[in-house]
Amino acid sequence: MSNKLPNDLINHLKEDPEFDIEAFVYKHEEEEKTNSIRINPLKSFDYTSLGIAGSIPWCTEGFYLKERPIFTLDPFFHAGCYYSQEASSMFLAHAIAQLSLADKPLKALDLCAAPGGKSTLLNAALHPQSLLVSNEIIKARVNILSDNLMRWGNPNVVVSNNDPSAFKHLPGYFDLLVVDAPCSGSGMFHKDHAAIDEWSLANVKLCSERQKRILAHSLDSLTQDGYLFYSTCSYSKEENEDIVDWLIDEWGMAPLSLSVDEAWGIDQTQSPLHGAHGYRFYPHKVGGEGFFFAVLQKKNEQTTFSRKKIKLDRNNAPQALAKNWLDMEGLYTFAHHDDLHVFPKLYEVDLKALQQVLYLKNAGTPIGKLTGKELVPSHDLALSVRILPDLPAIELELDEALNYLRKETVDPGVNTNNLKGWVLMRYQGVNLGWIKAMPNRINNYYPKELRIAVL
Incomplete structure (x- = not known):
């Protein structure tokens, strides 16, 4: 070099x-x-x-x-x-x-x-x-x-x-x-x-x-x-x-x-x-x-893509469920396999058009997987700017936050309010991801592929 x-x-x-x-x-x-x-x-x-x-x-x-x-x-x-x-x-x-x-x-x-x-x-x-x-x-x-x-x-x-x-x-x-x-x-x-x-x-x-x-x-x-x-x-x-x-x-x-x-x-x-x-x-x-x-x-004249022939498929995804987690103004819900996504309603037809001609890695925010009538929230949902601010959450100190981001075991002692179920982990008011609070333990749901692996 x-x-x-x-x-x-x-x-x-x-x-x-x-x-x-x-x-x-x-x-x-x-x-x-x-x-x-x-x-x-x-x-x-x-x-x-x-x-x-x-x-x-x-x-x-x-x-x-x-x-x-x-x-x-x-x-x-x-x-x-x-x-x-x-x-x-x-x-x-x-x-x-x-x-x-x-x-x-x-x-x-x-x-x-x-x-x-x-x-x-x-x-x-x-x-x-x-x-x-x-x-x-x-x-x-x-x-x-x-x-x-x-x-x-x-x-x-x-x-x-x-x-x-x-x-x-x-x-x-x-x-x-x-x-x-x-x-x-x-x-x-x-x-x-x-x-x-x-x-x-x-x-x-x-x-x-x-x-x-x-x-x-x-x-x-x-x-x-x-x-x-x-x-x-x-x-x-x-x-x-x-x-x-x-x-x-x-x-x-x-x-x-x-x-x-x-x-x-x-x-x-x-x-x-x-x-x-x-x-x-x-x-x-x-x-x-x-x-x-x-x-x-x-400046040259350009023929324009027509959206008139695009027909939307029947959307059977539950629309009300996402409102429990996000501000849904201007958004709608659609399902891709088991994943539930939210996307701007203004571009619903556009998304269908893009799907027909492109390979899409992702569209909108995947908010979680449907298991029956329940939603298992995704990491994407935790980091969404549309997530509701009053969801259950635990505030962490820096060492606790880094421990969580390494996907290590979370000390149940951080759960001072004895919260149950899906809970956000926060650092200085900012969402980091999810845990699931159980009676005697906490399950760390930070994605394995994103964890801090090398210090």
Whole structure:
């Protein structure tokens, strides 16, 4: 592993006579890394306990940390109170605000979504009645995406595992398409020196071709006048500005500009053919890693997916049961095998449409399994932002909370009110998961696959 930057990359950056290559190289020789989080606005907790160093100027919920904590040992992390996200990539929040995309409900697709940073950002920044389809192309990465969105706690999300070509079957369906494209990764060199050894001009070319394929297969799903957010963590113009020019030439996309405070240190670039605006983040100029971002709007006419032929199946799921556990305003219940889910009623037909053309990993919030007329509550329900606040609960101290998150035996002594049945475990008012309180013992129902296994 080396921290010596590739000569081909250095020569490429030197083509800009105003680029400070010495400062760029020096920054990459430093071992100091920027640490940042983005808080979940729907889960209240004392985030100052994490050691806040300052605010991220382009994201209201983003904060720099004085040092990187051990997230594994923080109950707030496991409860979905915040997401550890690289600061530069939070720039999506600024674009959403600038374009007023949170003013009304819309349908958004995060095409290359794992591990979930941008999806959780979209879920927080867009209108609360929006629908988010969070897709991951690589099957092995879908579970971490689903887990992170489960922690975030909103029911208006569908998680899917599909090749971009599958979205051709939903023409003109989405109002916002987010493509954080797989790339050669040079923007991560400061954070991850191991990535340097994997970089080459041949890989840049390969990634550029892959990016075009991903975009070509998915752009039909964007409605006319819909927005494309395109981003990479690469410094190569072949993966950035050249792709923007290709989108304009081949797809008739219209580039848009955003107003950016000069004090933020973001480089505003123009593509070589059309002068389209792009936004570059360099670690020696901003508090973040390398990142490229561009916004385009679809102007060509686009045939639109029709929902008229979609027939809803008879829904035999009990609708009243969920009201004992959640605020069900605007939601309905449906069953998938033995699991009961809640999902926005506004998108009931949409869910049926998505099921017909996509492989779905999850839809909405699975709230538990039906056993007769009883519900065995799920971990997803415990972390839902819709869960009722007055359900039976036990407040834990830090050591007790970590013991619970390790899925170790829970001391019956914590049950000072002698509660019975399904009980929430909380840390500083935030739900962590379920126990079942029995007369002489407590059963720990924290999911085995999520437990703290390594300290």
